[in-house]
Amino acid sequence: MLKDATAIVGIAETQFAKHLEPSEYELACQAIVGACRDAGIDPSEVDGLASYTMETTTEVDVARAAGLGDISFFAQVGYGGGAGPGCVGQLAMAVATGQCRVGVAWRSRKRGSGGRPWAGAHQAGVSECWTRPFGLLRPVDEVGMLMRRYMHEYGATRDHLANVAISGRKYANRNPRAMMYERTLTREDYMQARWISEPLCLFDNCLETDGALACVVVSAARARDCRQPPVMIHAFGQGLPQQHQTMVNYFNDDPLEGPAWSCARQLFRESDVRPEEIDVAQLYDAFTPLVPLSLEGYGFCKRGEGAAFTEDGALELGGRLPVNTSGGGLSEAYVHGFNLINEGVRQMRGSSVNQVEGAESCLVTGGEGVPTSALLLRRAI
Amino acid sequence: MSQGYLTPPIDENNAGFWEATRRGVLSVEQCTGCEVRRFPPRPMCPHCHETGRCWVPVSGEGTIWSFVVPHPPLLPEFTELAPYSVIIVSLAEDPRLRMVGNLVDEPGDRINAFDPARIEIGARVRVVFEPISDSIHLPRWVLL
Numbered sequence: 001m002l003k004d005a006t007a008i009v010g011i012a013e014t015q016f017a018k019h020l021e022p023s024e025y026e027l028a029c030q031a032i033v034g035a036c037r038d039a040g041i042d043p044s045e046v047d048g049l050a051s052y053t054m055e056t057t058t059e060v061d062v063a064r065a066a067g068l069g070d071i072s073f074f075a076q077v078g079y080g081g082g083a084g085p086g087c088v089g090q091l092a093m094a095v096a097t098g099q100c101r102v103g104v105a106w107r108s109r110k111r112g113s114g115g116r117p118w119a120g121a122h123q124a125g126v127s128e129c130w131t132r133p134f135g136l137l138r139p140v141d142e143v144g145m146l147m148r149r150y151m152h153e154y155g156a157t158r159d160h161l162a163n164v165a166i167s168g169r170k171y172a173n174r175n176p177r178a179m180m181y182e183r184t185l186t187r188e189d190y191m192q193a194r195w196i197s198e199p200l201c202l203f204d205n206c207l208e209t210d211g212a213l214a215c216v217v218v219s220a221a222r223a224r225d226c227r228q229p230p231v232m233i234h235a236f237g238q239g240l241p242q243q244h245q246t247m248v249n250y251f252n253d254d255p256l257e258g259p260a261w262s263c264a265r266q267l268f269r270e271s272d273v274r275p276e277e278i279d280v281a282q283l284y285d286a287f288t289p290l291v292p293l294s295l296e297g298y299g300f301c302k303r304g305e306g307a308a309f310t311e312d313g314a315l316e317l318g319g320r321l322p323v324n325t326s327g328g329g330l331s332e333a334y335v336h337g338f339n340l341i342n343e344g345v346r347q348m349r350g351s352s353v354n355q356v357e358g359a360e361s362c363l364v365t366g367g368e369g370v371p372t373s374a375l376l377l378r379r380a381i
Numbered sequence: 382m383s384q385g386y387l388t389p390p391i392d393e394n395n396a397g398f399w400e401a402t403r404r405g406v407l408s409v410e411q412c413t414g415c416e417v418r419r420f421p422p423r424p425m426c427p428h429c430h431e432t433g434r435c436w437v438p439v440s441g442e443g444t445i446w447s448f449v450v451p452h453p454p455l456l457p458e459f460t461e462l463a464p465y466s467v468i469i470v471s472l473a474e475d476p477r478l479r480m481v482g483n484l485v486d487e488p489g490d491r492i493n494a495f496d497p498a499r500i501e502i503g504a505r506v507r508v509v510f511e512p513i514s515d516s517i518h519l520p521r522w523v524l525l
Binding site: 124148 | 386387388389390392394395420421423427446447448449450451452454455456458459462464465467469477478479480481482483492497502517519
């Protein structure tokens, strides 16, 4: 069993900025060594690695530069923003089964400095040739298409999406690490922003960030001896539902029931904590619509109620379910969702700048709309 | 002819589709075993695991399932067209069979000529074709 068998004991991140000088390689090493220091574990003890398939820095390179030990477990998880919790969960399985003892997951990305993945003429993918020739080019177009349908079916409005953007920004305005720390966002700002792909405007889109993050996973027994209060990995799930098509999930019976739903089934099959008992959530937010869709998929509300869930400050501190308390991908940094993992850890340590008082459980999710993953973290008892 | 749109590469999975569009026919893939229709194409039937497949004509009618209106930044091919609309059509034969496309008033119209304010989810549409190269005739859609 995976339940509470392992814990996250170290986290670290580099500075977040539109442009950082160091290479992705160097940033990765900084984050990994930083996370080990936070845990009080020497990097030479690291024997497990997990990363995104989109990661450009290899295990070989980070192990050589950061002085890691003999690596007995190394794995990668695919599908971009769907991968983050999956990396941590796979490390947890490897630690729990004895395949490694000190696991590190990381993501290093200079997305701010350039290289928009959609900015090429590629159409060779099995779905790309059926979407890109018609001008459906970018993730924002693909998500906008789903959201327009959702709005039509459930009466959701731009005000609901604004709730997501504004609550994230309020958290960021209290988080000195956040790229948007000093930039406020009003509803008027949101409504007057330029379109990117109607019905989505500028503020429905995540930031473009240079930065790297890492975390350290060890057994529950080892965690008791580490420098920081352990954060238990209570449950883990991945989800790739039947007949799913990544990002352009239009070609099945029910496009609005995405990977979050199947991921949640696995997660809550193993969890002692029910959705209504979760104190705080970090929901992958490359685009604002992913938050209401995830609220539904992970069972915080019923199908079609995710947009209405955001009303009355529900996502803000003191609300029904504080969400993305660091500012998330929309307002802290967009590093393929890894900052959501580290913020989940801080909430369970009690050290967030937007601490939810008495929080004992935190859901952290990967991207909805792609094969995804999620972690349920708990404060150590 | 071409207005600089992306020209999809023809491969073993889609050659039959483009061959049919050159004859002015919209088609979907069908399993030669259980005869279940599917789109986009794939090399095995998820229902009966038959690898035999063929392209079968559909009526070319459907309804608008959703739409977006992209604005820059976009690929160079689409920047000068922006804002333009992209729609998803649910096919009349089976609303779970959907295709991405563009609305026009007349075949050959630029895809930004149709006012997005006129687009309604659920509106009935019919396919037309626009040659963008000798081998690729893109499906477009007109309101019924």
